Amino acid sequence: MAADTEHQDSAFDSKCVFCRIASSEESGAEMLHVDDDLVCFRDIRPGAPHHYLVVPKTHVGNCKTLSKDHVQLLKNMVSVGKSVLQKNNVSDLEDIRLGFHWPPFCSIAHLHLHVLAPASQLGFLSRMIYRINSYWFITADQLIERLQANTSTS
Template structure:
């Protein structure tokens, strides 16, 4: 599950994300992280997306990619969110490349499916190398084709199959 260690590291960036007031949930830990209120090191931060390490890594490289604006869990998404999910995956790939992970066939990109989310702010788990995840809890928690974890590709396919909302 997603957790953040506020005491472990200091931000390497002095840039604060420009999160509009309407896109900020003051009770959400990830909203606080992207606004540099927790002291968590942001490995990537742009106008739309931020990335940081998971406090309880399930693999040697375990990152969380989140939208800077508060977005609910993956069940709350619509077809209009597909570009956001794609951007989150691209940011995850960029972080992996910066950390010399080039074999994307041994990477897991995915989301916990509600109600199996510890934080309701949308967050993509980026785990690499997936082959080095331990059985428990990592392989169980981030298990493919389970009731509690959906890959980014599966989520995009699901969203694309939804009817447009008016």
């Protein structure tokens, strides 16, 4: 695999709902952010007053399929998530939760960042589903650190 395929595991999967949403083939999702690489929309089952998903336009697998080549993509996803929160009047960026479900606890096998705020207002079930240091959820920072630690000198 060449290094220039950083964002593309496979460009588009017609069976993937997030691929269809990102390419505007699936209606119903209100786009809160769209750029060349990423889209952001509301989660259909919100776990907090603000619950958004940041999704790559190209089909990227789940967290376990990522490598150090994906670190910049993850950082861009975090940046978009924080930006969308700020545009939606979330001013306390310390009271947020940004992360990913860890396989096999992924409902959709297309990389998607959960952006939740305020984290202090997560309900009981959401506190479990998006729990830090659990077997089923990893924060964006933890995933980036893990990928960077698994690198050899570049």
